[in-house]
Amino acid sequence: xxxxxxxxxxxxxxxxxxxxxxxxxxxxxxxxxxxxxxxxxxxxxxxxxxxxxxxxxxxxxxxxxxxxxxxxxxxxxxxxxxxxxxxxxxxxxxxxxxxxxxxxxxxxxxxxxxxxxxxxxxxxxx
Numbered sequence: 017x018x019x020x021x022x023x024x025x026x027x028x029x030x031x032x033x034x035x036x037x038x039x040x041x042x043x044x045x046x047x048x049x050x051x052x053x054x055x056x057x058x059x060x061x062x063x064x065x066x067x068x069x070x071x072x073x074x075x076x077x078x079x080x081x082x083x084x085x086x087x088x089x090x091x092x093x094x095x096x097x098x099x100x101x102x103x104x105x106x107x108x109x110x111x112x113x114x115x116x117x118x119x120x121x122x123x124x125x126x127x128x129x130x131x132x133x134x135x136x137x138x139x140x141x142x
Contacts, residue, residue, distance in 0.1 A: 065108030
């Protein structure tokens with residue numbers, strides 16, 4: 017119900033540009049004074065196929081920023097529909113973003129690997 021009421025009022029939940037500008041000015045001021053340092057981080061998105069086209073658009077823009085985070089995305093989907101569109105794509109990720117990614121395929125641990133991992137963990141926990 018609240019979601020519907022916000023949409024009817026036109027409230028998208030986004031930060032207003034004036035507030036965003038004030039924050040940017042304050043952060044810039046603190047950086048100049050040596051009170052703050054901006055450090056890029058890591059953004060991990062699991063079930064990335066659940067994002068819609070607007071989210072992918074935002075991520076694409078964020079990756080172009082000079083303080084872009086390392087982006088790690090995970091999904092278990094093959095060819096699937098990109099939410100918010102009628103297009104299908106590998107992993108449900110738009111092609112323009114997919115072209116910028118390094119895809120690392122993973123496989124389940126073998127029984128031997130699992131035993132070795134548990135053995136190491138048991139030694140460390142002692």
